[in-house]
Amino acid sequence: MTLQQRPSRLTAFVGGSKRLFFLGLGSLALVTAGQLAGPLIMRNIIDVRIPRADVRGMVMSALGYLGLVLAMGGLNYYGTIVVARLGLEIVTRIKEALFSHLLTLPVSYFDKHPVGELMARVESDTERVKELFSRIGITLLTNVLFFAGMLVVCLCLEPRVTAVLAGGLPLALGFVVYFFDKLRVLYDASRTRYAAVVARVTEFVQGAEIIRAFGRGRWAYESLERESRGKRDADVKASMLEYSAMGALGFVMGPLFTALIVKVLAPQIVTGAMTLGTLLVFLEYGRRLFDPIMAIAENIRAVQQARVSLKRIFDILDLEPEPGRGSTHAVCGPSHEARFQHDIEFRHVWFRYKEEEWVLKDVSFRVPRGANIALVGPSGSGKTTAIALLCRFYEPTRGEILVDGTRLSELDLESWRHKIGLVLQDVYLFPGTVLESVRVYNDEIPDLAVRKALSTAQALEFVERLPGGLGAEIRERGSNLSAGEKQLLAFARALAFAPEIVVLDEATASVDAKTERLVSRGMAELTKGRTSVVVAHRLSSIMNADEILFFKEGRIAARGRHEELVAAFPEYAELVRLQFPSVRSAGATEDAALFVPAALAANGGAS
Ligand code: ADP
Numbered sequence: 058m059t060l061q062q063r064p065s066r067l068t069a070f071v072g073g074s075k076r077l078f079f080l081g082l083g084s085l086a087l088v089t090a091g092q093l094a095g096p097l098i099m100r101n102i103i104d105v106r107i108p109r110a111d112v113r114g115m116v117m118s119a120l121g122y123l124g125l126v127l128a129m130g131g132l133n134y135y136g137t138i139v140v141a142r143l144g145l146e147i148v149t150r151i152k153e154a155l156f157s158h159l160l161t162l163p164v165s166y167f168d169k170h171p172v173g174e175l176m177a178r179v180e181s182d183t184e185r186v187k188e189l190f191s192r193i194g195i196t197l198l199t200n201v202l203f204f205a206g207m208l209v210v211c212l213c214l215e216p217r218v219t220a221v222l223a224g225g226l227p228l229a230l231g232f233v234v235y236f237f238d239k240l241r242v243l244y245d246a247s248r249t250r251y252a253a254v255v256a257r258v259t260e261f262v263q264g265a266e267i268i269r270a271f272g273r274g275r276w277a278y279e280s281l282e283r284e285s286r287g288k289r290d291a292d293v294k295a296s297m298l299e300y301s302a303m304g305a306l307g308f309v310m311g312p313l314f315t316a317l318i319v320k321v322l323a324p325q326i327v328t329g330a331m332t333l334g335t336l337l338v339f340l341e342y343g344r345r346l347f348d349p350i351m352a353i354a355e356n357i358r359a360v361q362q363a364r365v366s367l368k369r370i371f372d373i374l375d376l377e378p379e380p381g382r383g384s385t386h387a388v389c390g391p392s393h394e395a396r397f398q399h400d401i402e403f404r405h406v407w408f409r410y411k412e413e414e415w416v417l418k419d420v421s422f423r424v425p426r427g428a429n430i431a432l433v434g435p436s437g438s439g440k441t442t443a444i445a446l447l448c449r450f451y452e453p454t455r456g457e458i459l460v461d462g463t464r465l466s467e468l469d470l471e472s473w474r475h476k477i478g479l480v481l482q483d484v485y486l487f488p489g490t491v492l493e494s495v496r497v498y499n500d501e502i503p504d505l506a507v508r509k510a511l512s513t514a515q516a517l518e519f520v521e522r523l524p525g526g527l528g529a530e531i532r533e534r535g536s537n538l539s540a541g542e543k544q545l546l547a548f549a550r551a552l553a554f555a556p557e558i559v560v561l562d563e564a565t566a567s568v569d570a571k572t573e574r575l576v577s578r579g580m581a582e583l584t585k586g587r588t589s590v591v592v593a594h595r596l597s598s599i600m601n602a603d604e605i606l607f608f609k610e611g612r613i614a615a616r617g618r619h620e621e622l623v624a625a626f627p628e629y630a631e632l633v634r635l636q637f638p639s640v641r642s643a644g645a646t647e648d649a650a651l652f653v654p655a656a657l658a659a660n661g662g663a664s
């Protein structure tokens with residue numbers, strides 16, 4: 058879609074601020090008119106008042122000039138504020154639209170677009186568009202107006218002389234265009250460098266620990282320095298060229314043009330065909346001639362950039378939201394409020410992230426209400442993918458997932474996700490207090506419910522030991538908590554939302570024996586009386602499962618209860634032995650030993 062085909066959306070961004078736009082444009086256009094009028098008042102003083110020795114008139118004109126200057130100052134102040142306000146209104150509207158749309162996009166979108174890129178979209182692209190419709194747009198318009206105004210006044214005063222002088226303009230314009238074209242290349246280079254520097258800084262700050270741990274600090278510093286120097290050199294070159302161009306305009310082209318004016322006008326003044334006042338007007342206008350030309354040349358570049366930014370913003374806004382969200386009902390047919398009374402069924406589900414790489418192959422299983430299902434299998438076998446499909450982060454490529462016989466894709470997405478309490482393998486905690494992090498800023502969940510969730514999840518004990526308790530601050534990504542503590546908080550978060558179904562990807566990181574006990578108990582509480590689908594990395598989880606699905610290369614290779622599988626499926630027994638260290642040192646989880654068949658425990662102990 059091109060920009061021309063998207064006028065309605067553009068109107069939505071800018072239309073609401075039409076009044077401000079015209080107020081800003083109007084007041085700055087008046088300032089421009091004032092700039093044009095100033096020399097005309099001087100002309101009146103020189104040509105009319107002085108020869109007549111009209112002191113009163115002179116004073117009046119001078120006062121008029123003063124009034125004009127003051128009014129222009131005031132209008133300029135007002136106009137500038139209006140334009141700034143206009144810009145802020147527009148950028149806020151675009152950012153809101155963009156961010157709220159990003160929140161509705163399918164998870165697969167975020168797989169493909171790194172954080173840095175999205176930040177750039179939301180931050181810098183919107184800023185550029187804002188500039189286009191406020192400062193740049195109005196600067197361009199007023200400068201075009203100024204230039205045209207000068208031309209008109211000059212033509213009215215001295216048509217023939219103006220025509221002669223205008224002959225010198227193409228030269229000046231050619232000069233400006235040439236320089237700004239060169240500058241554009243340099244500035245593009247500088248921006249590319251800048252992006253590289255920002256990317257480096259982001260990487261290095263995120264990986265600060267690793268860089269230090271592996272003694273790569275010096276290397277990081279030097280490589281950043283290289284990038285920065287590259288940017289500096291590009292900037293220096295650009296500045297040199299820019300100031301040379303401005304210098305050339307100011308010190309060479311300007312005086313040359315002034316000389317041209319004097320050369321053309323002087324003979325006429327000598328013969329009396331032209332007045333001194335008119336010469337003054339021409340000289341004044343000539344002096345400022347390059348201001349609008351420069352301003353236009355400079356801002357044309359910004360217009361091009363803003364067009365690119367606008368296109369990128371629209372490209373995002375044009376993306377379809379996740380199916381099943383309110384706005385796509387028309388496409389997918391009406392969604393049903395999710396209801397779950399009987400069972401969830403994966404029926405011949407195939408799935409791939411990329412062409413030709415099947416991650417799930419003909420996966421079928423049933424989760425009756427109230428059952429605890431465990432997914433086990435080697436890493437990369439598709440377990441996490443299966444639960445991602447269950448949460449409808451992705452749609453099955455083939456086959457279907459049914460809830461009480463209704464296709465998952467036909468259910469209202471919000472109401473389905475509402476039923477699920479999700480705990481992912483890598484726990485992400487929002488920075489802020491424990492309270493807000495656990496209830497994800499949802500005030501509808503009272504403090505007491507959070508406390509209860511923490512208690513059930515076995516997290517209350519350690520939270521109360523934190524300074525501030527529920528009000529204790531969690532740092533970014535929970536960096537001030539241990540892996541086990543984060544896990545417990547994630548349980549509490551899932552519990553606080555009172556889910557019907559618990560979907561859990563157990564963390565693989567091992568924790569100390571005491572935390573392990575807490576996590577196991579938290580798990581048991583979390584799944585008690587609920588339907589649960591758990592990617593199990595913990596022996597107690599598979600022991601308690603009603604059914605274990607053994608994933609291998611995207612297929613369910615075996616299923617059954619733990620004892621059955623151990624007896625019937627050597628591959629499973631081997632995996633359990635390798636994956637659950639607690640089998641080898643059964644002492645770590647006291648009750649685990651009770652569940653491990655003697656043969657397996659002996660086998661494990663031998664390795
Ligand atoms: P498991 O949880 O059993 O370890 P996953 O479901 O995470 O396995 O991954 C199964 C396969 O899918 C792996 O080969 C993995 O590389 C691939 N995969 C996982 N997530 C993505 C993704 N977002 N984009 C592309 N490929 C992915």
Ligand code: MG
Nearest residue numbers: 440441482562
């Ligand atoms: Mg996984």
